[in-house]
Amino acid sequence: MPSNDAEQISEDLKQTKLLEGKMIYGMTTKEAAYFAGYAYDQAKRLLKTEPLVEQAKALQKQMQHKYGITRERVVEGMVDAMERAKVYGDVKTELNAWKELGKMHGHYAPSEHKIHISKDAARLERELQELPTSEVLKIASSSGNWQNEAIDAEFEEIKHD
DSSP states (O other): OOOSHHHHHHHHHHHHHHHHHHHTSOOOHHHHHHHHTOOHHHHHHHTTSHHHHHHHHHHHHHHHHHHTOOHHHHHHHHHHHHHHHHHHTOHHHHHHHHHHHHHHTTOSOOOOOOOOOOHHHHHHHHHHHHSOHHHHHHHHHHSTTOOSOOOOOOOOOOOOO
16 A cells, blocks of 8 residues: 555556556556556456546546547448448458457357366365465476466456356
8 A cells, every 4th residue: 555645646657557558558467467567466456446447437438539439330330341341252351340240249158168176176276276386387397298388368257146
């Protein structure tokens, strides 16, 4: 928690930079965290806090106003591009436009994968989570087909009511 006005201003600037990285520059959360000077986990938590959620909504409205980009205009642009692609016989572009319109209107349900973890697997998972990263890497590199390549990924657990 910042102890004085200068530290609070610095923290506010970092948070603004985090949001700009995500919303203006199209960075992943990990990239935006680095860009703003945060650890990834800290940035992930911050982006879910009410002040940043509200700031993100305000920034989105500001960008919509500044650039005149609304959902309706995007749909109109996609339909226009589809029509031009159809005239020129550009099937790939036409299909891509259809795909994007389908996504925008929620016609593609996210795929749901159910994974059942036995009690032994759950215990093993807890034990692995408690290990330092260096130990997990040692275990992984000593097993079979490890390619010595790290994969960067983001995920979010979705809980169903």
